[in-house]
Amino acid sequence: MAGVGGGNDFQWCFSQVKGAIDEDVAEADIISTVEFNYSGELLATGDKGGRVVIFQREQESKNRPLSRGEYNVYSTFQSHEPEFDYLKSLEIEEKINKIRWLPQQNAAHFLLSANDKTIKLWKISERDKRAEGYNLKDEDGRLRDQFRITTLRVPVLMPMDLMVEASPRRIFANAHTYHINSISVNSDYETYLSADDLRINLWHLEITDRSFNIVDIKPANMEELTEVITAAECHPHQCNVFVYSSSKGTIRLCDMRSAALCDRHSKFFEEPEDPSSRSFFSEIISSISDVKFSHSGRYMMTRDYLSVKVWDLNMENRPVETYQVHEYLRSKLCSLYENDCIFDKFECCWSGSDSAIMTGSYNNFFRMFDRNTRRDITLEASRENSKPRAMLKPRKVCTGGKRKKDEISVDSLDFNKKILHTAWHPKENVIAVAATNNLYIFQDKIN
Amino acid sequence: MVAKGQKRKLHGEDEGGGSAWESQLQSVLDISMDKFHRDQALVEPCLLRSVLINNTLRQVQSEVRAQVESLSAVNIPTKLKPEPDFPQLSPPAEHNAPLFSANAENTEDEFMAWTSEEDFSLSSAISAILKDLDTVIDAGQGPCASQRAPLSSLENLTQYPLRTERTSDIASSIKTEVMSPGCPQDGALDKFLLDIDASVFEPEVNLLQGFSVTADDLVKYLPSLSKSPSASSSSSLVSHSQATWEIQELEHVMDILMRTYPQS
Numbered sequence: 262m263a264g265v266g267g268g269n270d271f272q273w274c275f276s277q278v279k280g281a282i283d284e285d286v287a288e289a290d291i292i293s294t295v296e297f298n299y300s301g302e303l304l305a306t307g308d309k310g311g312r313v314v315i316f317q318r319e320q321e322s323k324n325r326p327l328s329r330g331e332y333n334v335y336s337t338f339q340s341h342e343p344e345f346d347y348l349k350s351l352e353i354e355e356k357i358n359k360i361r362w363l364p365q366q367n368a369a370h371f372l373l374s375a376n377d378k379t380i381k382l383w384k385i386s387e388r389d390k391r392a393e394g395y396n397l398k399d400e401d402g403r404l405r406d407q408f409r410i411t412t413l414r415v416p417v418l419m420p421m422d423l424m425v426e427a428s429p430r431r432i433f434a435n436a437h438t439y440h441i442n443s444i445s446v447n448s449d450y451e452t453y454l455s456a457d458d459l460r461i462n463l464w465h466l467e468i469t470d471r472s473f474n475i476v477d478i479k480p481a482n483m484e485e486l487t488e489v490i491t492a493a494e495c496h497p498h499q500c501n502v503f504v505y506s507s508s509k510g511t512i513r514l515c516d517m518r519s520a521a522l523c524d525r526h527s528k529f530f531e532e533p534e535d536p537s538s539r540s541f542f543s544e545i546i547s548s549i550s551d552v553k554f555s556h557s558g559r560y561m562m563t564r565d566y567l568s569v570k571v572w573d574l575n576m577e578n579r580p581v582e583t584y585q586v587h588e589y590l591r592s593k594l595c596s597l598y599e600n601d602c603i604f605d606k607f608e609c610c611w612s613g614s615d616s617a618i619m620t621g622s623y624n625n626f627f628r629m630f631d632r633n634t635r636r637d638i639t640l641e642a643s644r645e646n647s648k649p650r651a652m653l654k655p656r657k658v659c660t661g662g663k664r665k666k667d668e669i670s671v672d673s674l675d676f677n678k679k680i681l682h683t684a685w686h687p688k689e690n691v692i693a694v695a696a697t698n699n700l701y702i703f704q705d706k707i708n
Numbered sequence: 709m710v711a712k713g714q715k716r717k718l719h720g721e722d723e724g725g726g727s728a729w730e731s732q733l734q735s736v737l738d739i740s741m742d743k744f745h746r747d748q749a750l751v752e753p754c755l756l757r758s759v760l761i762n763n764t765l766r767q768v769q770s771e772v773r774a775q776v777e778s779l780s781a782v783n784i785p786t787k788l789k790p791e792p793d794f795p796q797l798s799p800p801a802e803h804n805a806p807l808f809s810a811n812a813e814n815t816e817d818e819f820m821a822w823t824s825e826e827d828f829s830l831s832s833a834i835s836a837i838l839k840d841l842d843t844v845i846d847a848g849q850g851p852c853a854s855q856r857a858p859l860s861s862l863e864n865l866t867q868y869p870l871r872t873e874r875t876s877d878i879a880s881s882i883k884t885e886v887m888s889p890g891c892p893q894d895g896a897l898d899k900f901l902l903d904i905d906a907s908v909f910e911p912e913v914n915l916l917q918g919f920s921v922t923a924d925d926l927v928k929y930l931p932s933l934s935k936s937p938s939a940s941s942s943s944s945l946v947s948h949s950q951a952t953w954e955i956q957e958l959e960h961v962m963d964i965l966m967r968t969y970p971q972s
Contacts, residue, residue, distance in 0.1 A: 349752075351752050440754070458756060488759065489755055489756050489759050491756065508756055508759055541736045541764060541768065544763055544764070544767070545760045545764065595735055598739055604756075604757055
């Protein structure tokens with residue numbers, strides 16, 4: 262996809278990297294979610310320490326044509342704090358599991374951020390003017406002596422340094438017994454859904470003391486539990502449709518018009534298992550870690566441990582496309598089960614035009630698949646390749662036999678360097694890749 | 709490391725075939741047990757992880773049982789009584805095709821090539837694994853209420869002022885639910901184990917062939933007697949009774965061990 266040039270091939274170049282360079286990574290700095298807003302002007306990250314950092318893209322200026330659209334810090338705030346549930350003697354982590362932007366409707370920006378139990382609606386607004394000339398108080402805020410006030414004056418708005426404020430406008434709490442894994446804003450821009458391991462709730466953005474439970478798969482007897490919800494998303498155009506995925510590799514599409522409670526699905530997507538590849542780990546690797554609708558709304562994509570699948574919503578019995586992310590790990594599943602890597606939850610994302618998809622892997626590798634040409638490429642997010650505008654070299658994993666130059670063998674992969682979270686700009690070929698505590702931004706050279 | 713069924717060859721040609729499957733099974737069992745125990749110790753283990761590990765354990769259990777069934781069926785038909793129906797380990801329509809069904813058929817075909825000693829060792833070892841699984845799983849289900857099982861209810865809906873539109877089974881959700889990962893009714897399991905004729909475990913038969921489970925390995929699967937309960941006095945009383953129960957289980961398993969692995 263890169264190098265040859267011409268056609269629709271991408272040529273990904275390093276643009277920026279955010280975060281500390283230290284070898285010792287503080288746990289709190291590990292990025293846990295990455296999301297562009299609807300215009301792509303803002304890029305939000307959440308971390309394990311409960312903080313949200315928002316980057317804003319610089320306007321292109323004629324003075325500095327080369328620094329095209331760099332992202333700089335716009336706002337940083339503490340979204341969630343660690344809590345203690347005294348009733349159950351449980352600590353609630355402050356880690357941000359998901360951030361979702363709301364479409365912009367006025368000068369302010371709004372986003373939803375969720376940890377395991379609580380969702381918050383944050384308003385991010387700019388202040389660049391300040392009123393001066395109050396009658397009752399001095400410029401430093403002290404009250405003026407009343408007998409000194411002899412005239413009335415109208416305060417004047419004066420420009421000030423830009424200040425970006427984040428304030429929590431709504432707190433949606435106490436609706437999830439289990440850990441929240443997904444939030445998704447509905448296309449009606451009034452409601453959103455939140456999903457935990459066993460339930461999905463529908464909220465109204467204005468109402469915090471009440472939510473409507475639309476899916477509940479908790480069995481009467483917990484001993485019979487064999488399947489949990491792993492991800493959920495609203496359809497991008499049809500506000501009555503949503504999907505949720507399970508730990509058994511199935512996806513259920515539900516229509517909220519058909520019943521108030523969507524325990525019965527409208528469509529059930531499952532690929533029949535290949536009996537020749539069955540193993541003890543078949544179920545674990547079939548567990549879906551992420552589900553995303555295409556921008557068009559016609560397709561959806563699911564990520565399981567070894568592959569990414571594209572489904573046509575009109576065909577339930579198998580995906581229309583399957584891409585192998587790191588098939589060389591299939592023979593290592595026992596070790597990956599032992600070191601818990603098999604439980605890693607990778608996300609996936611669509612390009613703005615739905616022509617390409619991207620997902621992460623180990624050793625700070627991430628993979629891109631072009632759906633039209635069926636070509637794929639493996640790239641690496643590393644400090645070594647971080648010269649400005651340096652083009653990224655494709656990487657290759659050697660699965661056996663002689664290792665060629667520049668290839669890396671499977672046994673040399675660093676399984677602690679995992680890319681779980683990636684995001685693609687909604688309109689341009691700009692991608693954000695979270696590698697532990699660093700955020701890499703790459704751009705397509707052609708633009 | 710994919711556990712594909714390997715065709716068992718004639719005795720002497722490839723003894724690695726059967727033991728490769730056993731070692732794979734043993735690894736998955738060891739790792740799953742370890743994770744299961746670690747999760748038991750957590751106050752709030754990850755539900756997705758618990759479900760996946762439990763399902764894997766169930767799968768191991770059903771594979772082992774399938775092997776025992778196939779071996780027992782051809783082993784000594786006159787000595788072994790017919791086995792009872794196994795209760796469903798998993799919800800209906802969930803059970804996938806057995807992993808080694810093809811292998812089981814091959815085993816039956818080539819049974820006559822095996823010595824009876826190896827079958828005794830294999831079936832007794834597999835029975836031991838089954839017993840371990842159930843002993844550990846029963847331990848997880850113990851009467852100790854202070855130790856939260858991974859899938860027990862975390863709900864306490866009436867405590868919150870939040871009103872959800874669907875309020876199904878609030879009452880049932882309040883009582884503590886204790887999870888037992890795939891453990892069938894104890895009575896049926898005991899019945900199955902009793903049905904295996906004790907003469908299978910004659911001391912003169914060399915039962916150490918082809919299987920590497922030692923007494924130490926089995927003992928380590930047993931619930932830890934030194935596990936410290938929480939500080940409250942009520943739970944210390946509960947854990948005392950649990951310790952007594954565990955000692956009885958230990959003695960029972962040791963009896964079986966003494967019969968199967970005679971002191972040298």
